[in-house]
Amino acid sequence: MRRTQQQWLTLFQAQNNSDLKVKDFCLEQGISTSSFYKHKTILINGSDIIEPSPFSQVQLIDPNTIIIPHVIALNVGKVKVTLDGKTDIRWLASLVEQLS
Numbered sequence: 001m002r003r004t005q006q007q008w009l010t011l012f013q014a015q016n017n018s019d020l021k022v023k024d025f026c027l028e029q030g031i032s033t034s035s036f037y038k039h040k041t042i043l044i045n046g047s048d049i050i051e052p053s054p055f056s057q058v059q060l061i062d063p064n065t066i067i068i069p070h071v072i073a074l075n076v077g078k079v080k081v082t083l084d085g086k087t088d089i090r091w092l093a094s095l096v097e098q099l100s
Helices: 005-017 022-029 033-043 089-099
Strands: 071-076 079-084
Touching: 005 022, 005 033, 022 033, 071 089
Parallel strands: none
Antiparallel strands: 071 079
């Protein structure tokens, strides 16, 4: 399979972000390690460094599959905290972490 420069750059980034060794990553992706290193040398280590695309892949989620509670109630000892469904999830996670 012939890959574009952008596809190779995406593969290099994916391998770098994974916990897999190059050999295992290549096996999983169905590419030879020699091709991986050859293209990496040309694209990354070569004189012409190619910048990755500024665009990200986006996966759309069907909004009908997301369940958002209308009310979130936390009971900690004698304290009861009630939040509406619009509460920022990061703030809620931080609160729960601080309470634990």
